[in-house]
Amino acid sequence: MFLPTTLEEVKRMGWDALDVILVSGDSYIDSPYIGAAVIGKLLARAGYRVGIIAQPDVSGTDDIGRLGRPRLFWGVTAGSVDSMVANYTALKKKRRSDDYTPGGVNNRRPDRATIVYTNLIRRYTRQAKRCPPGHTESPQISQASALDPGVPNNPPPILLGGIEASLRRVAHYDYWDDALRRSVLFDAKADYLLYGMAEQAVLELAACLRDGRDPHDLRGLCYIAKEKRTGYLELPSYETVARDKQAFIEMFHTFYQNNDPLRGQGLCQKHGDRWLVQNPPAATETQAELDAVYALDFERAQHPYYEAQGPVRALDTIGFSIPTHRGCYGECNFCAIAVHEGRTVRWRSPESILAEAEALTRHPGFKGYIHDLGGPTANMYGFECEVKLSRGACSHKRCLYPAICPLLKIDHQPQIDLLRQVRRIPGVKKVFVASGIRYDMILCDRAHGDDYLRQVVAHHVSGQMKVAPEHTEEPVLAVMGKPGTGSLLEFKRRFDQLSQQVGRQQFLTYYLIAAHPGCSEYDMQRVKQFASQKLKIHPEQVQVFTPTPSTYATLMYYTETDPFSGEALFVEKDPRRKERQKTIVTDRPPRISPSGKGRP
Numbered sequence: 218m219f220l221p222t223t224l225e226e227v228k229r230m231g232w233d234a235l236d237v238i239l240v241s242g243d244s245y246i247d248s249p250y251i252g253a254a255v256i257g258k259l260l261a262r263a264g265y266r267v268g269i270i271a272q273p274d275v276s277g278t279d280d281i282g283r284l285g286r287p288r289l290f291w292g293v294t295a296g297s298v299d300s301m302v303a304n305y306t307a308l309k310k311k312r313r314s315d316d317y318t319p320g321g322v323n324n325r326r327p328d329r330a331t332i333v334y335t336n337l338i339r340r341y342t343r344q345a346k347r348c349p350p351g352h353t354e355s356p357q358i359s360q361a362s363a364l365d366p367g368v369p370n371n372p373p374p375i376l377l378g379g380i381e382a383s384l385r386r387v388a389h390y391d392y393w394d395d396a397l398r399r400s401v402l403f404d405a406k407a408d409y410l411l412y413g414m415a416e417q418a419v420l421e422l423a424a425c426l427r428d429g430r431d432p433h434d435l436r437g438l439c440y441i442a443k444e445k446r447t448g449y450l451e452l453p454s455y456e457t458v459a460r461d462k463q464a465f466i467e468m469f470h471t472f473y474q475n476n477d478p479l480r481g482q483g484l485c486q487k488h489g490d491r492w493l494v495q496n497p498p499a500a501t502e503t504q505a506e507l508d509a510v511y512a513l514d515f516e517r518a519q520h521p522y523y524e525a526q527g528p529v530r531a532l533d534t535i536g537f538s539i540p541t542h543r544g545c546y547g548e549c550n551f552c553a554i555a556v557h558e559g560r561t562v563r564w565r566s567p568e569s570i571l572a573e574a575e576a577l578t579r580h581p582g583f584k585g586y587i588h589d590l591g592g593p594t595a596n597m598y599g600f601e602c603e604v605k606l607s608r609g610a611c612s613h614k615r616c617l618y619p620a621i622c623p624l625l626k627i628d629h630q631p632q633i634d635l636l637r638q639v640r641r642i643p644g645v646k647k648v649f650v651a652s653g654i655r656y657d658m659i660l661c662d663r664a665h666g667d668d669y670l671r672q673v674v675a676h677h678v679s680g681q682m683k684v685a686p687e688h689t690e691e692p693v694l695a696v697m698g699k700p701g702t703g704s705l706l707e708f709k710r711r712f713d714q715l716s717q718q719v720g721r722q723q724f725l726t727y728y729l730i731a732a733h734p735g736c737s738e739y740d741m742q743r744v745k746q747f748a749s750q751k752l753k754i755h756p757e758q759v760q761v762f763t764p765t766p767s768t769y770a771t772l773m774y775y776t777e778t779d780p781f782s783g784e785a786l787f788v789e790k791d792p793r794r795k796e797r798q799k800t801i802v803t804d805r806p807p808r809i810s811p812s813g814k815g816r817p
């Protein structure tokens with residue numbers, strides 16, 4: 218069942234008011250991959266009356282006011298992707314397409330959507346407060362005000378969530394401003410922010426607001442306070458880090474290290490004469506909680522109100538895919554998953570995944586293909602480090618870099634079993650593993666690594682398998698926190714061998730990054746050489762590095778310093794030279810025609 222998006226739908230449900238209104242930068246796609254849909258349906262299952270306004274028109278308040286005001290709170294998210302990443306390329310050019318917008322044209326998600334939507338709600342609230350029900354200038358708002366619970370001097374609070382808010386929760390470098398920005402809570406002037414995967418926290422917050430209890434102690438919550446909070450670690454102030462890059466490096470280390478649900482402490486950061494308070498991280502979801510999320514009755518379709526405006530391309534990939542787990546301990550320095558989802562992997566039970574796969578076969582649009590069965594890293598399903606589970610992730614070392622930690626007992630058997638069971642379900646023709654695979658983990662698992670790869674090669678790829686070495690030069694790989702080329706070449710050898718054994722002509726596709734901190738044009742020439750000599754390919758999947766908020770690589774980009782050694786680091790900042798780093802690898806040499814045309 219879809220959540221209501223219009224006044225007529227609210228009335229059809231027999232509701233006289235909404236408890237929660239969610240505002241999202243994505244279209245309303247009712248899918249377990251879309252945060253607003255997950256949060257909305259979880260709240261609805263807990264008994265709250267929830268409506269969704271997706272991609273509101275920001276030119277006026279009619280659209281944001283079309284459902285009236287909620288009784289408990291507004292929830293605001295920029296959507297599945299940070300709005301600046303969604304709207305601009307790595308070279309800061311405007312993107313034309315958006316996979317989460319009806320029709321695919323990038324014309325509905327404003328820059329800094331979290332801030333824009335919050336301002337819009339405040340404007341609407343002020344406007345609705347001035348005009349009694351039935352007397353607003355807009356007929357749409359006038360109608361919706363009939364649903365307004367009417368607490369004129371106490372407007373419902375605004376809660377921020379989603380990846381944009383989560384990664385911008387403390388002072389952070391913003392590539393598009395080329396400057397440090399304050400916590401988004403200050404810029405948006407919202408009341409609360411829930412960071413990370415906030416399903417359980419949002420239920421707790423809703424219960425507090427419903428019961429009139431103070432929510433300020435909830436784990437996973439950020440808020441603004443007049444005073445510093447006793448017992449919390451103090452980060453250098455926004456003003457200090459904005460003028461002192463070394464202080465920003467120290468701030469980021471403290472921020473990153475206090476992201477663990479078992480070890481993380483509360484943090485405070487002064488902004489002007491007020492404080493950003495970040496409570497310790499919420500506990501990771503239990504398996505029962507995860508299973509309950511994915512047992513919700515998602516339609517796996519765009520809501521008809523938005524479908525009428527055009528299809529969304531995102532459904533081509535997420536429509537019939539199944540998430541098996543969350544979190545990643547890969548900690549590649551350019552990736553934000555460790556900060557947003559956490560370093561602890563937690564996974565769904567096989568029963569829950571099989572039930573979802575069986576439900577897919579009954580969906581009218583299902584053609585027999587599960588497009589992905591995976592998570593942030595496909596082969597992290599079903600095992601975790603016991604030390605991490607009992608004491609939290611180590612602060613002084615990483616699980617996979619520079620070498621795989623011996624305490625991480627890698628075991629591909631649970632995933633082998635899962636893949637086997639899913640592909641046996643009647644109605645399932647093929648199950649793809651499209652999520653990235655850590656090949657160093659496969660090589661490390663002497664008991665089951667080869668069997669896992671054999672299963673994947675024989676049943677779960679179609680012609681091409683994507684791998685993400687990201688680079689081939691050891692100094693750049695070290696800056697990225699990625700494994701060396703030795704494991705890549707060994708993996709390629711086994712992949713080719715197994716493909717041959719199962720009688721399939723299959724290839725590896727390599728994802729690479731250009732202009733990452735520490736990478737020069739010379740390094741990219743070496744990548745090209747390595748690709749043609751050792752991998753026997755001409756790479757096409759090369760992306761210019763984007764400094765997204767709250768990653769170590771972004772910290773390196775801004776400070777031009779290796780934050781672990783303190784040494785100066787080369788960083789390419791000129792857009793043309795960044796592009797050249799990419800084209801060094803992707804440009805094919807000019808064809809020489811028999812007449813000699815094209816010869817330099």
Ligand code: SF4
Binds near residue numbers: 604624
């Ligand atoms: S003991 Fe090893 S695998 Fe476990 S959290 Fe620490 S670094 Fe990671």
